[in-house]
Amino acid sequence: MCFYKRAYIVTYNGEFIGYSSSKTKLQERINSYIENGNNDNDNLAYVDIDVLPTYSMTFLKRNIETNDDDIYNAVISAGITYYKYFAIQLNGEDKYFVSKYPEAEQVMSKLKEKESNNIDNVKIVERYDTNLASFTPIDDCVTGLFEEKPKNKYNGRVEHVASLGMDMIEPAQGIITSRFGIRRRDNHKGLDIANSTGSAIRAAASGTVTYAKYNSGGYGNLVIISHGNGIQTYYGHNSRLLVSEGETVEQGQQIAAMGSTGISTGPHCHFEIRINGVAQNPQNYLYKGR
Numbered sequence: 646m647c648f649y650k651r652a653y654i655v656t657y658n659g660e661f662i663g664y665s666s667s668k669t670k671l672q673e674r675i676n677s678y679i680e681n682g683n684n685d686n687d688n689l690a691y692v693d694i695d696v697l698p699t700y701s702m703t704f705l706k707r708n709i710e711t712n713d714d715d716i717y718n719a720v721i722s723a724g725i726t727y728y729k730y731f732a733i734q735l736n737g738e739d740k741y742f743v744s745k746y747p748e749a750e751q752v753m754s755k756l757k758e759k760e761s762n763n764i765d766n767v768k769i770v771e772r773y774d775t776n777l778a779s780f781t782p783i784d785d786c787v788t789g790l791f792e793e794k795p796k797n798k799y800n801g802r803v804e805h806v807a808s809l810g811m812d813m814i815e816p817a818q819g820i821i822t823s824r825f826g827i828r829r830r831d832n833h834k835g836l837d838i839a840n841s842t843g844s845a846i847r848a849a850a851s852g853t854v855t856y857a858k859y860n861s862g863g864y865g866n867l868v869i870i871s872h873g874n875g876i877q878t879y880y881g882h883n884s885r886l887l888v889s890e891g892e893t894v895e896q897g898q899q900i901a902a903m904g905s906t907g908i909s910t911g912p913h914c915h916f917e918i919r920i921n922g923v924a925q926n927p928q929n930y931l932y933k934g935r
């Protein structure tokens with residue numbers, strides 16, 4: 646009869662933590678935990694354990710218990726668990742978290758499909774953290790991130806609409822034959838409204854006539870009205886002018902008759918709105934949605 650059994654004295658961080666009956670089995674369990682955690686979380690990346698226990702062989706009296714389970718628990722409780730998941734960022738800021746990369750990819754592809762305006766600013770970032778984030782379903786991420794493209798059927802550019810600080814009325818009745826910004830020979834600075842020769846052209850707002858004569862630059866018979874605060878309106882291609890320079894006009898007052906003078910292929914009013922000399926899209930203010 647042997648009164649001793651082979652065992653291992655286990656120390657951790659220099660402290661005695663127990664006796665192990667099998668150094669190999671215990672260390673395998675610990676290694677498996679480091680690699681897989683408790684296998685209870687899909688997002689577990691790895692477990693960080695600063696130091697491993699040290700073992701030294703000994704012979705224990707038969708009546709002294711080994712305590713491998715306690716040793717195991719003591720070691721793994723010192724470990725730090727890291728989770729892996731994915732952040733979806735907008736402009737470098739975390740917006741949502743998803744568990745797996747394919748989910749993040751789906752959010753991206755759905756945003757692309759919907760032509761979200763901010764698609765270039767959305768990024769997927771891999772995360773390792775000791776805390777698991779709360780995850781958002783794919784469709785909720787898409788809804789939360791989606792940004793509508795600004796509607797501009799004229800030139801596709803994002804346009805800042807400056808305030809005129811006044812109401813204007815439509816200076817001519819007719820059909821719109823050419824819009825602002827569309828390039829043909831050059832960048833169209835105004836809106837063309839076509840109707841029959843002689844149709845009334847009216848002041849879009851009250852102001853002072855600062856130009857009322859033939860313009861050889863292509864406008865033909867042109868009226869320019871200054872409305873104050875740097876705002877001007879242009880009315881081109883008229884057949885007749887009914888106002889003269891320096892005259893004050895009321896909103897809606899007829900200032901000219903429609904024509905086809907200057908560079909023009911048919912009777913129409915070339916209408917411009919300028920703010921501090923810069924032509925604006927008239928359809929931001931008038932003839933909206935036409």
Ligand SMILES: [Zn+2]
Pocket residue numbers: 823833835836837914915916
């Ligand atoms: Zn025009």
